[in-house]
Amino acid sequence: MAQQIVDAVHAGIRLVGFSLAGEESFVAAPDLNVCFDVGRSPREIVNIDHVLLTHGHMDHAAGVAYYFAQRMFVDNAPGQLYAPEPLVGPLQRLLAVWADIDGHEPRAMIRAAWPDQMFELRRGLAVRPFRVNHACRRHDGVIVEALGYSVVDVRQKLKSEFNGWEAARLVEAKKRGVEITERVEMPLIAYCGDTAAGDFLGLEHVRRAKVLVLECTFIEPDHRSRARAGKHLHIDDLREIVPGLENERIVLTHLSRRTALSDAKRQLVKTVRPSDIDRIAFLMDAPRRRPRGGERRGTEAGEGRPHESGEAR
Numbered sequence: 001m002a003q004q005i006v007d008a009v010h011a012g013i014r015l016v017g018f019s020l021a022g023e024e025s026f027v028a029a030p031d032l033n034v035c036f037d038v039g040r041s042p043r044e045i046v047n048i049d050h051v052l053l054t055h056g057h058m059d060h061a062a063g064v065a066y067y068f069a070q071r072m073f074v075d076n077a078p079g080q081l082y083a084p085e086p087l088v089g090p091l092q093r094l095l096a097v098w099a100d101i102d103g104h105e106p107r108a109m110i111r112a113a114w115p116d117q118m119f120e121l122r123r124g125l126a127v128r129p130f131r132v133n134h135a136c137r138r139h140d141g142v143i144v145e146a147l148g149y150s151v152v153d154v155r156q157k158l159k160s161e162f163n164g165w166e167a168a169r170l171v172e173a174k175k176r177g178v179e180i181t182e183r184v185e186m187p188l189i190a191y192c193g194d195t196a197a198g199d200f201l202g203l204e205h206v207r208r209a210k211v212l213v214l215e216c217t218f219i220e221p222d223h224r225s226r227a228r229a230g231k232h233l234h235i236d237d238l239r240e241i242v243p244g245l246e247n248e249r250i251v252l253t254h255l256s257r258r259t260a261l262s263d264a265k266r267q268l269v270k271t272v273r274p275s276d277i278d279r280i281a282f283l284m285d286a287p288r289r290r291p292r293g294g295e296r297r298g299t300e301a302g303e304g305r306p307h308e309s310g311e312a313r
């Protein structure tokens with residue numbers, strides 16, 4: 001498996017990311033100014049103002065302090081990180097410890113996210129956190145359930161009964177206090193982080209997001225029980241999950257280093273219906289790869305010749 005950060009467009013949304021189970025996972029959507037998880041906080045995410053952290057496992061959260069420190073270093077505003085509520089205190093303590101080590105505590109805005117409590121990133125762009133089926137056990141015994149996040153475009157749209165009305169008539173109706181618009185939400189990306197299957201896959205903003213980012217940690221037939229035990233997905237789970245999903249694109253992450261991308265792709269073809277195969281991609285299978293720290297813009301995934309990785313481990 002190649003070790004470069006990938007940069008590709010999926011269903012019109014540019015995703016920059018890297019994901020290998022146990023090593024590092026993050027997926028940024030630079031045009032939305034959002035990054036899901038931080039991995040080891042590579043340069044590519046330092047200018048992104050909003051981070052949505054799914055859970056505390058090191059492969060997703062290792063770079064939190066570095067993210068805030070690097071933003072200070074390049075004179076960016078502190079940035080906002082949202083995390084499951086029980087992680088907020090420990091993350092703040094982590095930053096405070098850096099003052100003892102480095103002499104500076106990185107300036108940070110760390111905010112709690114709760115399942116099903118929507119919050120706004122900016123006007124017209126909101127986040128719906130949802131509980132997934134994965135957890136971390138803190139050493140004090142507290143189990144911290146992981147969150148997924150849907151980023152949702154929110155706008156006011158003219159109600160259908162007013163379609164075709166002239167502008168002057170609409171203005172007049174509005175003056176009379178008639179509600180001529182309604183709130184419409186369009187889920188752009190649903191990012192599930194690490195998770196086994198669960199009811200969250202039936203949520204409207206997950207099932208119908210333009211892009212669904214879903215993990216697929218195991219592909220070997222004898223690894224089903226490992227997937228269950230670690231609360232991860234096995235590729236076989238996709239057989240049941242995918243038919244219920246309406247996403248334009250499903251992007252799979254979190255393969256293990258043991259798994260060759262070519263094997264995973266072969267297994268995927270055997271697993272899902274032929275009619276679904278074109279809308280499913282592996283994140284790390286982007287056609288253009290670039291060295292860490294590079295600046296190249298993404299291309300539509302699936303364009304051109306796929307870059308086949310020959311490395312098996």
Ligand SMILES: [Zn+2]
Pocket residue numbers: 021022025057059060194254
């Ligand atoms: Zn992980």
Ligand SMILES: [Zn+2]
Pocket residue numbers: 055057134194
């Ligand atoms: Zn995890």
